[in-house]
Amino acid sequence: MTKSFRIAFKASIIIISVVAAILMASIILWLIGADVSDTFFAIVFEPLSNMLHISEVLIRAIPLCIIALGISVAYRSGIINIGAEGQMAMGLLAFTGVALAFPDVPRPLLLPLALIAAVIGGGLWGFIPGILKAKLNVSELLSTVMLNYIAAQFYSLCLRTIYLDPAEQVYGTGTPQSMRLTENVWLGRITGRLHYGLLIAIVLAVLIYVLMWKTTVGFKMRASGSGARAARYGGISVGFYLAASMAISGAFAGLAGGVELAGVHRRAIEGITNNYGFSGVVVALFGGLHPFGIVPASFLFGLLIYGSTLAPSMVGVPANIVQVMQGIIIIVIVTAQMVLSNAYFQNRVWRKYQALMKKEG
Amino acid sequence: MLDIITNMLSMCIPFSVALLLASIGEMFNQRAGVFNLGCEGVMAMGAFVGMLIPFLAGHGGPVSEWYNVLGFVAAALLGALFGLFFGLITVTFRAPQGIAGIGLQMFGVGTAGTLFRHFVGGTQSIPGIPDIEIPLLSKIPFLGDVFFSHNIMAYLAYILVPVAWYVLFKTYWGLKVRAVGTNPRAADSMGINVSRTRYEALIVGGALAGLAGAYLSIAQAKMFSDSLISGRGFIAVALVYFGHWHPVQIMGGALLFTFAQTFQTIVQSMGISFPYELAVMLPYVLVIVVLSFTSRNQITAPTALGKPFNREIRT
């Protein structure tokens, strides 16, 4: 097999995948009678048209990046975390709890404290499915989904009861939300609504790179994920690293919640998680489960998510279209990966190609 | 008190239908060795299409029963199509099933939501399907209400349980499905087309998931919304583990979970001041607890579950 054939093979698989993805999305758009190119323009290019839009894209990229980094750690360790949505909610609750309890503690102390609480909240929520998988072999795909629903209900319950803004009670409007959090837990802003969470995300990306590829802990996590049985035979305590990676993954999602709260919303309300937990899975896969891929990928998906909020008013396409696109992207990525790594298929194509050349030459 | 209990139990059967249909479908998938987490998405699509047809026919007003039938048929066909699509991804291209299923779920839920907003818009109700009181039997006190006063789909779904058992254990197709899910290599060496059998099981499973979704929108909620399915597809997958891949035990599981879901209704109707959210959580917590007790050492599990088959790769 020649090298140029291999490159051509890979390139054509990738091109076919992209075409397939666009085709699938186009079918849905065609069904609702939307103009395909206008919609793509509204979602992909409109958000880049001015600085205000770009900063909104970045605001969405921040939680995506942090969550996806955590998901990549778990994924590399052999456990698929689709519970970031719930872990983020638990991070939000912990952050809010600290902020509401100690409004007078000065900012240099309170902000880190609240962020740590968010880390712990999310980490614990991630640890549950991790330990259940390690000890009792419970499918993490199912347990994390269930924990998402539980966290969502718990979040609503807290907003409606213990965290409820006293003002809501006075005026009787009853919107389930907390009071505006003390300025002592606010993250500063760079420009517009864009906050310093951006730097946190980038620093975390570097940290994850070091953890996974430069330390023995990362080595053992990757070994557990790439060949659990062999890792166990090699004396690596696979269950421990499985649970630990899930706790890390949850901690990142919790932190994303804390950062989002401190930087953007500054009060606990419904809808902060905004499906970031699921989008994070797509970002992690799209970024090749590597921090240096995840950073650009989170920008791209921040773009799609923000773009889809522009779509209803610009081209009359419901914002749900972003979820459709994410589903398509996951399916296409995992399928393309399998086809690319299928040496048998590549071999068959190569022989067909040779036979064709023989006939012509 | 007896009224409330009767009320709760009589809700169990109709409310369990969606879970039952979806998990019997998922059982066929898993028996053939394919783990389809996209069930949730297929149900969402089924629910949307199922309500769309009677809605377009009557715009909320009464419609001929045939439109409801058409809704169910369309949902089943669409579900079958999704099963076929999942087969293409996981059987032909051998993509990892867990994550591909999540993709399918997002795609299904997202598409249903998108199309719903375009074709229907806001909350719109449809007439639904009537309950059929079985003559004489429905007059029996207590039992009549609990067992014999439900809609036609509920009866059909429960007839499906013995049918599924018969198909799985007494027919050649069932034998093939069990073989390709346990030892695909052996099945292959016996001249059974492993991929084709898995496709067939996925199509059956998809159709049942589609029906389950349509049941939720047409018969149960009489409307569609983004949160209509709210995890029932995932619970259905969990029920298959809980029921050890056996239709009768799966039926037991479906009833148990429905009972947990009706708990919130009893809380409200009795006027107890119990946080509504905690009641809603109950079935989800139950899933985790049940999985914790049933996931280890499943010797009945189809041993090739989740493993793509490639004739030429020897392991």
Place this chain on the structure above:
Amino acid sequence: MDRRIKSLKMEHITKTFPGVLATDDISISVGEGEVLALVGENGAGKTTLMNILMGLYQPDEGQIFINDVPVHFKGPEDAFRAGLGMVHQTYMLVANMTVTENVALGYRNAGEKHFDLKTVRRRIEEVSSRYGLMVNPDAYIWQLSVGEQQKVELVKTLCLGARFLILDEPTSALTPQEVDELIVLLQRMTKELSIIFISHKLQEVKALSNKVTILRHGKVVFSGNTDDYSSQEIAAKMTGHDIVLPMNEGGKKRGETVLSVQNAVVMSDRKTPALNNLNLDISAGEIVGLAGVSGNGQRELAEAINGLRKVESGNIVFLGKDITNKTPREIIDAGMGYIPEERNTEGIVPPFSIKENFVLKDVSSGLFSSACFINGKKIDATAEKLVKRFDVRCPGIDTAAGSLSGGNIQKVILAREIERHPKFLVAVYPTRGLDMGAVEFIHSELLKIRESGIGILLISEELDEIMNLSDRIAVIYKGSIQRVLDKKEATRERLGILMAGVKEE
């Protein structure tokens, strides 16, 4: 239905797998009532050729002829209809189904229209009484021993109407006595059937076949009548070069007891007892071979010693310390070396590079890392050294270990274990499926380890390997040691009797 197969020919069969030319222009032919022995080393292409004959693989080039008519099999169902049947080396049975259900699975593809378990059951009884192959049609496969499963395979194949039998290494999991029985049975069958059988054991080839074809590296290197050649001549043609496997010459006094397994009770995956009060002592500087039909607790013993399987009762003492139910990590740190049974899934992490696999057990030992941070240079240097010293054929130390050939993977594992300077080594099927060159290399390395005064527990299903290498031979049957024989007392026959569970005296 009763079309006879007067002749079967495969001509110019070529088949490639990614990176491997599995069969290269192979031609064979078999006449009615003939027995062809297909002989060759592991990886010579025998099984691939037979899978092509059964329609499981499609050849890239070449043709199959039955009674001089070209045929094309799209799948095994076509081969069944033509009257072919194959018993694969790993039995193709569905464990959680009954014998009847397993036969029924292929029944319709053999041309029967109806699905009726009663008919299938009757057919099984008919066939089994006709050939004297007694099987219980209602037994579940997982309840049967390996020998019984083979009978089921034969019955299944015959029920499906086979008039031409293909047997892939039919004797590999049997005791010597069971092998004799099988040979008698097959000799009786040749009156009605033609047979191709794959083997690398020359006694069987001599006993059973009229014709022999030898494959090497995917090519036919020899074809002829069995009776015209001696076993030695065939053996020489099979390997192509005179490899003389190294032997344990004995000598050397036994050292102190290093590993002592005392009354160990261990459960299998199915929660049935796998080890039943097993006792075994092994000393420094000796190789103890564990002989037995596979599935008698070998795997569980190795796993229990290495902390990978729970010991229900009894003790395992290593260098005077009790290591019963310690974690794998603690046992590794105590100096245990281990070559596991499944080299691809237990021995290496396949997507990891060769160098990463070298340090799998020691990455945090301080040798290759300091304060949690990996020392890449040190790992590279060690890996380069080991690749050279153990002659691992690979493009580089960053190559994924899973992409190597079986022999090279085994070298990576052996290198890792030896480099760790273990105080004891458990080697499970260390040469399974390897070609003679690799076998020779691994055998001589094992003997070198022995020379350096380290004890070895050698678990193998090849009696020759055990008899060549061991100082003492322990025979395992149903989870306990039947007897431990000294090298000098051990003969094939005696081991066979013990392996079958017959108590001496």
